[in-house]
Amino acid sequence: MDLQTWIWLLVGITFALYIGIAIWSRAGSTKEFYVAGGGVSPLANGLATAADWMSAASFISMAGLISFNGYDGSVYLMGWTGGYVLLALLLAPYLRKFGKFTVPDFIGDRYYSNVARTVAVFCALLVSFTYVAGQMRGVGLVFSRFLEVDINTGVIIGMIIVLFYAVLGGMKGITYTQVAQYCVLIFAFMVPAIFISIQITGNPIPQLGFGGQDANGIYLLDKLDGLHRDLGFAEYTSGSKSKLDVFFITAALMVGTAGLPHVIVRFFTVKKVSDARKSAGWALLFIMILYTTAPAIAVFARTNMIETVNNQEYKNMPDWFTTWEETGLLSFNDKNNDGKIQYVADTSKNELIIDKDIMVLANPEIAGLPNWVIALVAAGALAAALSTAAGLLLVISASVSHDLIKKMIKPDISEKGELVAARLSAVVAVCVAGYFGINPPDFVAATVALAFGLAAASFFPAIILGIFTKKMNKEGAISGMIIGILMMLFYMLKFKFDWFGGGTKEDWWFGISPEGFGTVAMIINFIVSIVISKFTPDPPKEVQEIVANIRIPSGAGEATH
Amino acid sequence: MKKSDQKKYWKTNLKYLTVLLTIWFIVSYGCGIIFVDELNTIRMGGFKLGFWFAQQGSIYVFTILIFVYIRLMNKLDKKYNLDS
Numbered sequence: 001m002d003l004q005t006w007i008w009l010l011v012g013i014t015f016a017l018y019i020g021i022a023i024w025s026r027a028g029s030t031k032e033f034y035v036a037g038g039g040v041s042p043l044a045n046g047l048a049t050a051a052d053w054m055s056a057a058s059f060i061s062m063a064g065l066i067s068f069n070g071y072d073g074s075v076y077l078m079g080w081t082g083g084y085v086l087l088a089l090l091l092a093p094y095l096r097k098f099g100k101f102t103v104p105d106f107i108g109d110r111y112y113s114n115v116a117r118t119v120a121v122f123c124a125l126l127v128s129f130t131y132v133a134g135q136m137r138g139v140g141l142v143f144s145r146f147l148e149v150d151i152n153t154g155v156i157i158g159m160i161i162v163l164f165y166a167v168l169g170g171m172k173g174i175t176y177t178q179v180a181q182y183c184v185l186i187f188a189f190m191v192p193a194i195f196i197s198i199q200i201t202g203n204p205i206p207q208l209g210f211g212g213q214d215a216n217g218i219y220l221l222d223k224l225d226g227l228h229r230d231l232g233f234a235e236y237t238s239g240s241k242s243k244l245d246v247f248f249i250t251a252a253l254m255v256g257t258a259g260l261p262h263v264i265v266r267f268f269t270v271k272k273v274s275d276a277r278k279s280a281g282w283a284l285l286f287i288m289i290l291y292t293t294a295p296a297i298a299v300f301a302r303t304n305m306i307e308t309v310n311n312q313e314y315k316n317m318p319d320w321f322t323t324w325e326e327t328g329l330l331s332f333n334d335k336n337n338d339g340k341i342q343y344v345a346d347t348s349k350n351e352l353i354i355d356k357d358i359m360v361l362a363n364p365e366i367a368g369l370p371n372w373v374i375a376l377v378a379a380g381a382l383a384a385a386l387s388t389a390a391g392l393l394l395v396i397s398a399s400v401s402h403d404l405i406k407k408m409i410k411p412d413i414s415e416k417g418e419l420v421a422a423r424l425s426a427v428v429a430v431c432v433a434g435y436f437g438i439n440p441p442d443f444v445a446a447t448v449a450l451a452f453g454l455a456a457a458s459f460f461p462a463i464i465l466g467i468f469t470k471k472m473n474k475e476g477a478i479s480g481m482i483i484g485i486l487m488m489l490f491y492m493l494k495f496k497f498d499w500f501g502g503g504t505k506e507d508w509w510f511g512i513s514p515e516g517f518g519t520v521a522m523i524i525n526f527i528v529s530i531v532i533s534k535f536t537p538d539p540p541k542e543v544q545e546i547v548a549n550i551r552i553p554s555g556a557g558e559a560t561h
Numbered sequence: 562m563k564k565s566d567q568k569k570y571w572k573t574n575l576k577y578l579t580v581l582l583t584i585w586f587i588v589s590y591g592c593g594i595i596f597v598d599e600l601n602t603i604r605m606g607g608f609k610l611g612f613w614f615a616q617q618g619s620i621y622v623f624t625i626l627i628f629v630y631i632r633l634m635n636k637l638d639k640k641y642n643l644d645s
Contacts, residue, residue: 066616071597071612071615071616073616074593074612074615074616077615077616077619077620078589078593078615078619078620081619081620081623082585082589082619082623084623084627085581085582085585085623085626085627088627088630088631089578089581089582089626089627089630090578093634207617210607211605211606211607211608211613212606212607213607219606219607220607221607221608221609221612222607237601237609237612238601243594243595243597246594247590247594247595250589250590250593250594251590254589274631274634274635274638274644277627277630277631277634278631280627281624281627281628281630281631284623284624284627285624285628288620288621288623288624291620292616292617292620292621295616295617548567551567551570551571551574552562552567552570552643553634553638553643553644554562554638554642554643554644
């Protein structure tokens with residue numbers, strides 16, 4: 001079978017599967033819509049959380065990022081997994097015991113204030129929208145490259161699929177489709193990795209393979225370090241970012257992960273507190289499989305890429321080279337007119353520009369793997385993007401229908417009315433996300449990474465202080481959240497979008513990049529919250545009792561309004 | 562549950578958290594970032610040790626830490642009859 005047939009076949013089968021699951025798991029009540037009825041098993045929730053969490057960025061871009069940045073790429077590996085330790089130990093069990101539907105619900109009730117709730121809703125919407133636009137773009141990218149349809153048509157097909165199961169099934173539909181999507185995406189990620197690992201090192205386990213030797217008995221990482229030195233790049237295993245910045249970026253990604261509403265809300269779907277802990281463990285185990293394979297793929301792809309292109313005749317390039325040139329993700333400019341490709345660090349001499357997203361998507365082609373493996377990667381990338389998009393859309397719709405309409409604007413709305421409102425806001429959210437997917441504002445790519453900074457700067461301190469101190473009051477938490485998110489927005493707008501006079505790398509405060517600034521804003525949030533709470537009245541007795549109560553796991557009861 | 566038991570339960574929990582989060586900090590920020598250059602002088606097969614911690618080891622330890630915490634807390638819940 002040719003490649004196109006394979007791709008249509010595999011993508012078609014997986015899409016039919018997602019739709020089938022959606023029809024089977026329709027949501028009949030708000031509880032099913034928001035938290036899947038609260039009876040999801042820890043294993044299923046772990047699988048769903050892993051799919052929810054691993055986005056187009058994890059599947060498509062991360063290995064490429066590591067491939068180009070070597071050691072510096074470790075920030076993503078540690079940052080996007082270490083956050084689960086924080087989630088499992090500091091957040092998930094207590095939030096589950098608290099037993100509400102959304103993160104703003106917790107903030108609003110714990111800080112006995114609708115102002116706090118509104119600030120939290122605003123933060124949740126800001127974080128989720130910046131994130132979801134990137135997912136829709138990922139869907140469009142995969143469609144345009146692999147299914148040879150227009151990128152906009154791709155986004156619209158993706159929208160219709162997500163709309164179908166998110167609107168129909170709510171959290172219940174999303175949970176079970178995410179379980180299926182995890183299986184698809186991990187299979188799609190591992191198969192080419194195992195193939196290539198055997199090809200290059202003879203070891204079927206990629207995690208061990210990239211520390212192994214090539215056919216000539218040279219350690220792969222030493223060889224890559226050597227290639228990097230020859231071409232003028234920083235050594236692959238050493239990197240070039242400052243230690244301080246690596247530290248701060250890692251911390252911002254970790255804390256941001258633990259503060260992302262679409263991840264937190266997954267822990268509301270299990271029966272009891274011990275299940276919340278367990279599902280965090282399962283989730284990280286499933287994530288670990290992909291995250292420890294990604295750096296291996298990065299090394300294989302980088303070595304393959306350099307060896308295939310550098311100093312080779314342009315006219316001898318394999319087919320995939322031209323296919324990717326057509327998408328604009330790969331471009332060659334023969335500066336010295338010698339007909340050969342020079343790929344070097346010096347930008348005035350470098351003739352090849354490679355987009356990081358190619359590394360995973362083109363990897364099977366570069367390695368010459370069979371067509372069905374390439375098709376599988378397309379289906380996996382779509383699974384990763386769709387599962388995350390659906391999780392985010394649910395947070396957006398719950399924020400509107402539950403936190404805004406039910407809790408503030410129209411508290412007497414009926415169960416049925418709220419369910420309609422939830423579905424309608426999901427439709428609106430899909431359309432907005434689709435719009436940004438078709439007309440991506442320049443800032444999408446930049447802001448997806450920054451969404452973590454925003455989550456770290458706003459939610460994390462408010463939730464932690466709400467659990468671990470009884471005395472934290474609304475004045476402290478609200479001012480902390482507002483100052484934290486404003487600082488983060490200011491720094492991001494100043495250094496990423498040139499507002500407020502802009503600035504370059506040299507102007508960064510203490511040499512900390514905007515990606516790492518979330519950590520600083522988080523620390524400021526903590527300090528502001530604690531100082532203000534010392535000078536303002538203690539929270540009411542009932543609230544202090546709630547805090548004492550969420551620390552004890554028994555009798556977690558059902559999630560309620 | 563008695564007030565004094567609640568206090569004891571919470572204290573033990575905090576003790577576990579402190580120990581586990583210290584390990585969490587050491588393997589990632591310690592081995593993977595702060596002391597990465599020193600550890601890179603040690604080799605483990607084809608890997609420099611610091612690089613390995615940053616891209617592999619820390620992730621394995623994170624996963625183990627969560628499962629250890631699950632075990633410890635399940636035991637603690639049992640001891641105080643909170644595992645209903």
